């Protein structure tokens with residue numbers, strides 16, 4: 001049976017990306033703006049908020065806990081903060097859909113509340129590993145029940161008395177770090193998290209921006225519980241993870257010139273630019289500036305012949321969400337691209353190593369998965385039908401492959417593009433990609 005929510009994308013070969021655009025707001029920062037705005041004292045006005053399903057799931061969860069939130073309207077949201085102890089017990093389980101960030105960060109925050117709660121999600125999220133947060137949270141005194149496999153739903157018992165921890169993360173994960181820091185707001189004493197490699201630091205930056213004392217040194221971040229957050233204004237930059245599809249598309253296709261405005265350039269997120277440049281891409285950073293504690297710039301990108309590279313392992317956490325797009329770039333490069341140290345890709349919204357390898361193979365590219373990465377031999381895309389397995393970033397990456405394909409590409413199960421990039425099809429078409437969304441009748445008619 002066809003899922004009425006399901007969407008197929010069809011991309012005709014050719015096209016070139018030209019012009020100037022601003023992609024939607026940063027997903028990670030939008031989530032955190034709602035969470036910290038809710039826990040702050042006073043009001044928080046967010047502009048540039050990502051109106052994608054993941055961030056809307058966070059917004060609804062906080063509404064369900066009694067927080068007054070107005071909007072979003074054209075990216076503007078007003079959050080009336082209730083203070084660290086002002087949340088109310090939700091009447092129902094909090095369903096955060098496809099959003100791993102909502103679930104993992106909220107697991108920490110909810111562990112410190114005086115009420116019980118349940119976090120649940122969609123079919124993809126309920127398969128994803130949660131012990132990475134529940135185990136260190138349990139060391140702090142949190143009481144969270146998962147399935148026997150360590151997957152959601154999470155049953156979180158309130159009224160736990162949390163103690164600070166000194167935790168060395170075995171994996172480089174901003175979600176784990178942020179979850180513990182949010183629990184740390186409610187803990188006695190000091191919570192310190194040490195990361196094996198730098199990961200996105202939006203939580204630390206925003207906590208400091210809200211007046212909370214956070215100490216950082218040598219890959220370690222510490223805070224003490226029971227401080228106060230003061231609400232304020234947050235301007236969310238455009239999401240570099242969404243810009244990534246256009247950076248790749250404009251690099252691989254002929255005659256492209258694209259300017260992407262107001263892109264978040266936090267150094268823990270810019271691995272995509274470093275890796276594409278290693279491959280020979282022409283990307284210029286213009287007007288670097290700082291907006292509300294986050295670096296921002298405009299990016300100019302134009303077509304360039306790409307070459308295969310060995311991706312430096314230290315760049316992996318700094319480009320963790322951009323690998324589906326980078327694999328498409330690698331498929332268009334001359335020679336071999338080798339990725340290692342990226343086993344985390346197997347537990348994202350899909351197993352991104354397997355799913356991308358299958359799709360690339362279908363499109364005539366030699367791509368060989370390895371336990372912690374992939375080896376891709378540059379070639380040329382035929383056309384064909386690939387399955388995104390409901391993974392937004394896989395879907396948008398294969399859409400860009402159309403720019404270099406010899407025949408149409410159909411991409412199945414793309415409804416989740418809306419989790420991070422509402423309006424992707426319209427914007428990509430406006431910039432010059434020959435993309436269409438097929439409705440159910442067209443799909444059933446076999447178009």
Ligand code: S3P
Pocket residue numbers: 027028029101172173174175176178199200320321344
């Ligand atoms: C995120 C952190 C990353 C990233 C995810 C968003 C965040 O996950 O993949 O899309 O907002 O903290 P990990 O921390 O699990 O690597």
